[in-house]
Amino acid sequence: KDSTTGTLTRPLTMIGDDGHKLTPSRSSPPSTPEGNTVAAQIIGTPPGLHRRQCASEEVHDLVFPLFHERLGIRRRVIDTYRDTDLLKKTDSIMVLKSMMNSTKLSVLCLLCFQNTLFTVLRRYSQGVLRENYSKYEVLLVGEIIKIVYSAYKIAGSLNQGEKVVPKLRYLLRRSSKMAVLALIYGAMNILSFVSLRNISAGMFTIFAQLKILTTATCSTVMLRRSYSMTKWRALIGLFMGVLLFSEPIWNRAGATENPQGGNTALGTAAVLIEVTLSGFASIYFERVIKTDPEQLGIWERNYQLAFGSMPVYMLFILWNEGGEVGYFGGWSVVSGMVALLGAAGGLLVALSIKHGDSILKTLATTGAIIFSATLDHYLLGGPLTSIMCIAGVQVIISICNYTFDASPPEPPLQVVTTPTSPSPDASDEEKNSMLKAIGKK
Secondary structure, three states, X not given: OOOXXXXXXXXXXXXXXXXXXXXXXXXXXXXXXXXXXXXXXXXXXOOOOOHHHHHHHHHHHHHHHHHHHHHHHHHHHHHHHHHHHHHHHHHHHHHHHHHOOHHHHHHHHHHHHHHHHHHHHHHHHHHHOOOOOOHHHHHHHHHHHHHHHHHHHHHHOOOOOOOHHHHHHHHHHOOHXXXXXXXXXXXXXXXXXXXXXXXXXXXXXXXXXXHHHHHHHHHHHHOOOOOOHHHHHHHHHHHHHHHHHOHHHHOOOOOOOOOOOOOHHHHHHHHHHHHHHHHHHHHHHHHHHHHOOOOOOHHHHHHHHHHHHHHHHHHHXXXXXXXXXXXXXXXXXXXXXXXXXXXXXXXXXXXXHHHOOHHHHHHHHHHHHHHHHHHHHHHHOOOOOHHHHHHHHHHHHHHHHHHOOOOOOOOOOOOOOOOOOOOOOOOHHHXXXXXXXXXXX
């Protein structure tokens, strides 16, 4: 029966007095036992069919379609939820497979391992052995090692008939972009010196952790990347975790007392500019590697950067007059290994940015803080408090939250090509198309 009009939407099935099923029309005259028998024979119902059996058939015909309809809706809802869960699992698996790319994962693990060894060995050199060499000399030797190794890799990748010396000269002539990056690194060293002269080491450590957030912000502005809220929460949690992990530095007695005669405003401004330049330098380097029209290899860029950094470190060495022990004094086998590991770190940073991005590089170096502090505690007797353990767990959880976020991945960066003016020898069609491209630009 139609629920709105109250009319019948299907013919009634009537049961005669003798138990026979009848389907009369609305205008049928009242049935008689004889008529019931004849109608039953016409519709093929066997005589003697019981009323209860006929009623159960009616219930089956009326109820089961509704039951199957509702069951189908229920199954579709279940399938929808199942498909949604499967889609989420598939996205997570795709993100995991992307992260488990052999080259990317290998480079990030090597970078984390290098940072761990570099920190522990430098702590052993200056904290246990009390070696008093100049850190700028270590950085200069590291740049020389990078130049030699990069030149070796460039020579091995040349085409047949190409010579090494003209290629290296060409790279030096085209190294203006890397020279800018070298100047930024030099400015960061100067700002670090200025800030430590005016604020305490504890305050400097707190502000230095902002490099995590400045790198992500510069990536959003300069590379037009968009990060999901999960990743932003992970980065903020990472910042807080690293800040708590460095609690023995900024929370010890006298750590927050500013140097005598220091200008707090100047020191704070210097360290904030430094962390901003740090994020800018990382994203600038990534942009040059991935989007520059002149697509040079990673070894060519390392060669250019190392050559641009050498004059900066030479100026610092001359300014400090070689440190307390003179030029290249206080060196040992351990300090040589520190310089070698520093050079390896510079090469691995470039590789991690090439195969990943600056944020993943930051995650690898941040994770190395946890491992280096653990080794420092068990090998060199460094601090490892309960607050540091809790903060270490927070850092690891934040790294995992960022890494395994199932949000759709960002498209790869495209090489930026700037159209030039048409040459006189170009055809009319080429000139018109190039002029249209310039107009759109």
